[in-house]
Amino acid sequence: MPPFLAALKWDRIDEWLVMSLKASVYLAGAALLTFLLGKLFRRIRRLSAELIRERGGADAEIEKQTDTIASISRRVLFSLIWTLAMVLALREFKFDVGPLLAGAGVAGLAVGFAAQSVLKDWINGLFLLTEGQIRIGDVIKIGDLTGTVEQLSLRTTVLRGYDGNVHVVANGSVQNFSNLTLGHSYAVFEMAADYGEDPELLLGALREAGDELRADAEFGPLVLEEMEVAGVDRFTEQGVVVKARMRTRPSQQWRVAREVNRRVRLKCAERGITIATAQRAVQIFEKGFGHDSHPAQPTSRP
Numbered sequence: 001m002p003p004f005l006a007a008l009k010w011d012r013i014d015e016w017l018v019m020s021l022k023a024s025v026y027l028a029g030a031a032l033l034t035f036l037l038g039k040l041f042r043r044i045r046r047l048s049a050e051l052i053r054e055r056g057g058a059d060a061e062i063e064k065q066t067d068t069i070a071s072i073s074r075r076v077l078f079s080l081i082w083t084l085a086m087v088l089a090l091r092e093f094k095f096d097v098g099p100l101l102a103g104a105g106v107a108g109l110a111v112g113f114a115a116q117s118v119l120k121d122w123i124n125g126l127f128l129l130t131e132g133q134i135r136i137g138d139v140i141k142i143g144d145l146t147g148t149v150e151q152l153s154l155r156t157t158v159l160r161g162y163d164g165n166v167h168v169v170a171n172g173s174v175q176n177f178s179n180l181t182l183g184h185s186y187a188v189f190e191m192a193a194d195y196g197e198d199p200e201l202l203l204g205a206l207r208e209a210g211d212e213l214r215a216d217a218e219f220g221p222l223v224l225e226e227m228e229v230a231g232v233d234r235f236t237e238q239g240v241v242v243k244a245r246m247r248t249r250p251s252q253q254w255r256v257a258r259e260v261n262r263r264v265r266l267k268c269a270e271r272g273i274t275i276a277t278a279q280r281a282v283q284i285f286e287k288g289f290g291h292d293s294h295p296a297q298p299t300s301r302p
Helices: 010-054 059-092 097-114 116-130 199-215 253-271
Strands: 139-142 145-152 156-160 166-170 185-193 228-235 240-248
Touching (some): 010 059, 116 145, 116 156, 139 156, 145 166, 185 199, 185 253, 199 228, 199 253, 240 253
Antiparallel strands (some): 139 145, 145 156, 156 166, 185 240, 228 240
């Protein structure tokens, strides 16, 4: 018989098999429980969405809120289940988990003092979640970073920018932020008419484009209210700036704005309305100096 087989305690094989079987039952139970809870979470999510929808909630808002809460709740609950299953499995192998848990508590306390920023992230993340300030799918701006929320945990918020870059932000640093898609959004328009044009012509083109958009089969459902025209906003070097806005569904303001801009541009071209552009005056001087040693006068004027 090989030496390594002779070293085995054959009289305890049955005991090891029983302990392994019991440990496997705990782990299999954890796997089955997480599977069933996953299905239950999806069922609760659908029922909650239907209930809120019956009360007049917006579909997009319902999906964001339920996805965010379900994602974090599932992650926390599954972690607790697997931790408990591992502890019970270790106990079957006569492993004393008491010192391990006590040591984990002491180590956790020490790490807590050394990693206060992590605790700050968790606490702030809990407030962000419970207050519904940020949801998965929202477009938010944190400092110089703007993007769509792809993941939200107790510790970090993951954004994906328009260019595809992924930004990971610690929740502890999220003190001031802007949610661009909470509840509803506004497509804001600022256009400059040439000083030689009547600003009312450009405002009229804006109103007509807004009315057409509301009647459009594709874009109409994205618009919540008619165009709100503020009028002449300010004067600049380029021309007279007019301002307007249109209330849209969350995350649809950019799509609506692009279509309105396209239609206004076509209307201005059809009606001969000049949209102001930046102009630069250029003076060309003759080479050399005049007869009195002074610089030559420009040969052309703006």
